[in-house]
Amino acid sequence: MVRAIGALFLAAAMTASAPAPAETIRVASTTSTEASGLFDHLLPKFTAATGIRVRVIAVGTGQAIRLARRGDADVLLVHHRPSEEAFVREGYGRRRHPLMHNDFVIVGPAPDPAGIRGSKDAVAALEKIRGARAMFLSRGDDSGTHRRERSLWREAGTAPSERSGWYREIGAGMGRTLNTAAAMPAYTLVDRGTWLSFGNRGPLRLLVEGDRRLRNPYGVIAVSPKKHPHVRAGAARQFIDWLVSEAGQRAIGSFRIGGEVLFHPVARPAGSRAPVQ
């Protein structure tokens, strides 16, 4: 009896130590990539190519970085370049790989009380919104989009405060912010991917696009095994290699909603044309 139990434990221990046939990695990423459906499009292709399974935890960029810092993810895929570079500088990540980009757009109620429709200047548009004291809804959640919005406001002069009456912070992900902006209605900054895939636009229309300052680059970083020895560095490496490879970049570029490309690949696979970025 005792021996049988012992054998059982031994067998269990051996199974546990044997190399797992299907490796699994965790990717900390942003709500924009998840909500747009990009991962549903990419991950089956990657798993088919390598046998590695990927589990995505989609949170704001700020929270994704904190998860990765604590060693709770193997790969970080976010969109706030200064934070990504800081992450690498502090030794948490090995290297930032430019992956893809899309752009932010300013959306707002169709009657457009601030009169920004058709503008190509995002900063001037924000100044007009401030001038008209038109309702503006901020993510307020330390996400990549929120950080970008704050820096655009700084370019437009001082960042508005909550007490102004027309500037509201919601502290929510992109989708909930859009739902709320549609109901208020209010202007807000949104990445094009989430906007295109969003199903509840209500009175909201795309009003401002095409400013270079609205460019939204995504980077991908493997968490350093020097900081966190338990990370699956090999599989993380394979994931990033695949994403920036010809096949991965093609997969990103082929993801469309209503015929529109949501994320433009930017990585330069060996021997291909010059990168866009």
Next chain:
Amino acid sequence: MPDLTEGFAAAFRLLFGFDADLWEIIVLSLEVNLAAVVLSCLIGLPLGGALAVYRFRGRKAVIVLVNALMGLPPVVVGLLVYLILSRSGPLGSLNILFTPGAMVIAQAILVTPIVTALTRQIIENLWQDYREQLTSLGSSRRRAIPTLLWDGRTAVLTAVLAGFGRAAAEVGAVIIVGGNIAHHTRTMTTAIALETGRGNLALALGLGIVLVTLAILLNAAAWMVRERSTPEAALVAASR
């Protein structure tokens, strides 16, 4: 805005279209909720019984504390469990963050105070009624607890269902410790949060209707069990 009809239509399509993703989500939700409730009962039933029959210093403080913990905010529990199970946390080496196991732990923490506090109330009332009878039969306080739990089983079942309701309804804790990972830790409530975020309000509402339907079915089943096991039913059975 979608209206309720669209929500019901979505719910109907989801349930009767036998959507594989949906069934996976339903099964995972039920597994996590039930495991959390079983765990909470293993702790809460004996603990609630003990708080009802034993007298010790600080008992009232413990009762007040347990009652207060019934109102624990799920996000706070999620955050605490996250910090403990995180790789940089004290139990990080277990490597169970972002797994269904972590979700069970978080929900058990939410449900245990409910089962404990309600059980304590039920058993205390019974203990007042049956104390003399039980002690005259030579039963110790310790042996009285299972007897009283069995005696008050219909009321205790309601306490357990209240705990299950809490587990099935919450999203704040599971979304933090589970991560809402597709095909792995996505439950009914986190899927509703995700679809709301995608602006698919009809689908989110449909999922909500499916969740409520499941809750009704489960409670109906519990009701039938209770009907069959009430003292009246037992008397009727005995008189036949």
